[in-house]
Amino acid sequence: MSRSIAITQIGLCTPLGQTPESVLAHLLxxxxxxxxxxxxxxxxxTTRVGAVKDTDLxxxxxxxxxxxxxxxxxxxxAAIQLKQNIEQAKRRFGHDRIGIVIxxxxxxxxxxxxxxxxxxxxxxxxxxxxxxxxxxxxxSDFLRQLFELTGPCYTVSTACSSSTKVFxxxxxLLNADLCDVVIVGGVDSLCQLTLNGFxxxxxxxxxxxxxxxxxxxxxxxxxxxxxxxxxxxNTLDSQPEVMLAGIGESSDAHHISAxxxxxxxxxxxMKAALNDADIxxxxxxxxxxxxxxxxxxxxxxxxxxxQVFAGEITNTISNTSxxxxxPLCSSTKPLTGHCLGAAGAIEAAFCYLLLSSFNQAxxxxxxxxxxxxxxxDPILPLVESAPLNGTVQSxxxxxxxxxxxxxxGSNASIIFAKAGNQDV
Numbered sequence: 001m002s003r004s005i006a007i008t009q010i011g012l013c014t015p016l017g018q019t020p021e022s023v024l025a026h027l028l029x030x031x032x033x034x035x036x037x038x039x040x041x042x043x044x045x046t047t048r049v050g051a052v053k054d055t056d057l058x059x060x061x062x063x064x065x066x067x068x069x070x071x072x073x074x075x076x077x078a079a080i081q082l083k084q085n086i087e088q089a090k091r092r093f094g095h096d097r098i099g100i101v102i103x104x105x106x107x108x109x110x111x112x113x114x115x116x117x118x119x120x121x122x123x124x125x126x127x128x129x130x131x132x133x134x135x136x137x138x139x140s141d142f143l144r145q146l147f148e149l150t151g152p153c154y155t156v157s158t159a160c161s162s163s164t165k166v167f168x169x170x171x172x173l174l175n176a177d178l179c180d181v182v183i184v185g186g187v188d189s190l191c192q193l194t195l196n197g198f199x200x201x202x203x204x205x206x207x208x209x210x211x212x213x214x215x216x217x218x219x220x221x222x223x224x225x226x227x228x229x230x231x232x233x234n235t236l237d238s239q240p241e242v243m244l245a246g247i248g249e250s251s252d253a254h255h256i257s258a259x260x261x262x263x264x265x266x267x268x269x270m271k272a273a274l275n276d277a278d279i280x281x282x283x284x285x286x287x288x289x290x291x292x293x294x295x296x297x298x299x300x301x302x303x304x305x306x307q308v309f310a311g312e313i314t315n316t317i318s319n320t321s322x323x324x325x326x327p328l329c330s331s332t333k334p335l336t337g338h339c340l341g342a343a344g345a346i347e348a349a350f351c352y353l354l355l356s357s358f359n360q361a362x363x364x365x366x367x368x369x370x371x372x373x374x375x376x377d378p379i380l381p382l383v384e385s386a387p388l389n390g391t392v393q394s395x396x397x398x399x400x401x402x403x404x405x406x407x408x409g410s411n412a413s414i415i416f417a418k419a420g421n422q423d424v
Contacts, residue, residue, distance in 0.1 A: 005174055006233040006240035006419065007352060011081035011185070013057070013074050014224040014346055015050040015336045018081075024353045030366040030385055032334055035208055035220060041195040048208055049190055050222025050337030067142040069108035069133040071189040078225040079143055082183065085229055086147050089181045099152040099179040101170055102140040103163030103186035105341030108133035110191035139187055151179055157341060159406035160290075161249075162186055163226075164344030164414050168247045170230045180235060185227035186345030194340060195221055209293035209338075211331040211367070212302065212382065214374035216293040222337025226345040228352070233419075242355045245279070245399060245417035248272025252409035258296050259405055263304030266290075266403065269411040270308045277415045279399060281309045284327045284415070286354070286364055286395070288347050288402040289380075291331020292338055297405065302377040305329070327401075328393060330367035330383040344404040344412065351400045351416045363394045 012018050015034035016026040026034070039046040058077045060068040089098055115129035132138055136157045144153045152173055156165050163186020170182035198204050198219060205218040233240060250272065252265030259266065274281055290301055309326040332350055339346050353359060367382035383393050397418070404412045 004233050005171060005230055005244040006236060007228050007242045007244060008231050008236065008240060009082050009085045009229040010349055010352055011078035011227040012349055013052060013077040014226065015052055015222055018056055018077060020353055020356070020358050023349070024358050027332065027335065027350055027353070027365045028363045030335065030368045032208060032368060034335070035337060041190060041192055042199055042204070043196060045199070047195060047204060048220050050220065050224070050335070050339065051190060052224055064142065064145055066130045067133065067138060067145070068128065069111035071104070071106060071108045071110070071139065071187055072133070072142045074189055074223065074225040075139055075142065075187040076146070078185065078187070078227045079146060082227055082229055086183070089229070093180040095148060096150045097180040098149050099170065099173045099182040100140045100143050100149060101154060101156060101166040101173070101182060101184050102143065103156045103166045103341050103345060104136060104139045104188055105157055105159055105162055106188045106191050106194055107136050107138050109193050110189050113192055143183060158410040159408065160338070160340055160343055161404040161406035161410050161412040162341040162344065164348065164402070164404040164412035165249060166345070167230070167244060167348070167414055168249055168412070171244065171247060174230065174232055180231065182230045183227060184230055184345070185225065186342035187225035188223055188340045188342040190221065190223045203294050205293060209334050210369050211289070211291040211293040211333060212298045212374065212377065212380065213369045213372045215370060215372055216295060216298060218294055219292050220333065220337040222339040224336065224339050224342050224346050226342065226349040228345070228348070240419045241357060242352050243417045243419050245415040246273045246275070246277025247412065247414045248274070248276060250411045252411065254409050256408055259300040260409060261296070261300060263300040263307065265409045265411040266301060266304035266405050267307050269413040270304065270401065270403065273401065273413040273415050277399065277417070279415070282325060284309070284399050284401050285397045286400050287327050287329040288351055288400065289329050289331045290403040290405045291333055293331070293333065298374070299377050301403065301405070302380055305380055306378045326381055328364055328381050328383050328395065330365050332365055334368040344402070347402050348414060348416070351402050355397055355400060355416055355418050359397070361394055362397045
């Protein structure tokens with residue numbers, strides 16, 4: 001169980017901003033302004049992506065120049081926000097008692113793409129290019145070098161569930177007493193490889209993604225980074241705000257890219273997270289849906305949500321038991337795009353902010369879509385924006401779940417809790 005594990009600090013570098021205040025404000029406003037058109041990522045086509053402004057990224061220190069790529073600049077911008085806490089942890093626990101587990105799927109591929117283009121033009125690679133920049137392990141190794149740590153250090157790469165699964169890895173490291181603190185999170189950067197790969201699957205939206213709508217036509221891709229410090233609560237000097245309550249993993253291996261149509265893997269992951277948190281489904285206040293806006297994902301997730309929270313599938317939420325048993329939910333991907341290997345961490349950060357003192361009004365992020373329900377899918381109670389003043393729904397927030405369902409049926413579901421709801 002994860003009940004004793006606290007989140008003590010977060011670092012952010014997202015399309016919605018780099019501070020808790022800015023990210024939460026844009027999240028609760030349902031702000032899609034950061035989904036911008038780009039014409040250089042997909043061959044002969046313009047697509048909308050969730051992009052971090054170049055001017056918001058910090059420069060990699062000169063001593064770590066071999067790690068200098070956009071992916072690690074995103075990561076560095078988030079990581080530097082943890083520096084003071086990490087230095088304190090090093091003094092208290094030692095360099096070898098701090099672990100690092102990072103999720104990614106692209107790593108520095110965009111740097112490799114630029115280097116290959118340079119090679120085609122000039123016959124050799126630029127001097128600034130190092131092949132290791134695009135290796136998956138580059139992200140975690142960069143942080144190890146940055147903070148001069150010697151504890152366990154590795155990368156998890158399971159496509160879209162990568163940076164949700166890192167929390168399970170950290171849980172195991174802490175519970176096995178291999179670490180006193182673990183830095184976890186995820187990072188991914190925009191690149192041609194992923195955009196054109198998804199386009200070859202006919203999975204890229206022609207406009208802004210439209211999750212759970214009958215008119216949905218695919219995803220938008222995004223980029224960003226989010227990092228967390230995890231520590232056993234009984235070693236803290238002060239009361240934490242947010243706890244890692246539980247996490248569940250599953251692998252249905254139904255298909256290399258399509259989810260199991262009955263959501264068997266998703267159901268197993270959500271139920272495992274509830275079991276790990278030792279709570280009933282009725283105690284979950286809100287669910288951050290995977291909600292990619294692809295036809296198959298949204299259909300599967302709708303079925304899975306009904307099975308886990310209502311024990312049945314129905315096409316209405318009015319005047320039935322499902323109205324009160326399925327928690328309010330929304331997909332935040334129309335605001336940031338699908339950040340792939342970083343999606344789980346960025347959406348985990350959203351959950352953290354919703355439970356923290358930054359969200360004293362206990363508001364929920366609205367579900368941005370055209371409100372055209374797919375008649376073939378079970379209806380979910382999606383968070384709505386008020387039509388007059390733009391405010392969003394609120395409710396007492398105690399436990400929040402976030403779903404990540406990846407290629408190959410590599411699924412993960414995570415639950416966070418307000419510290420006051422747990423025995424710490």
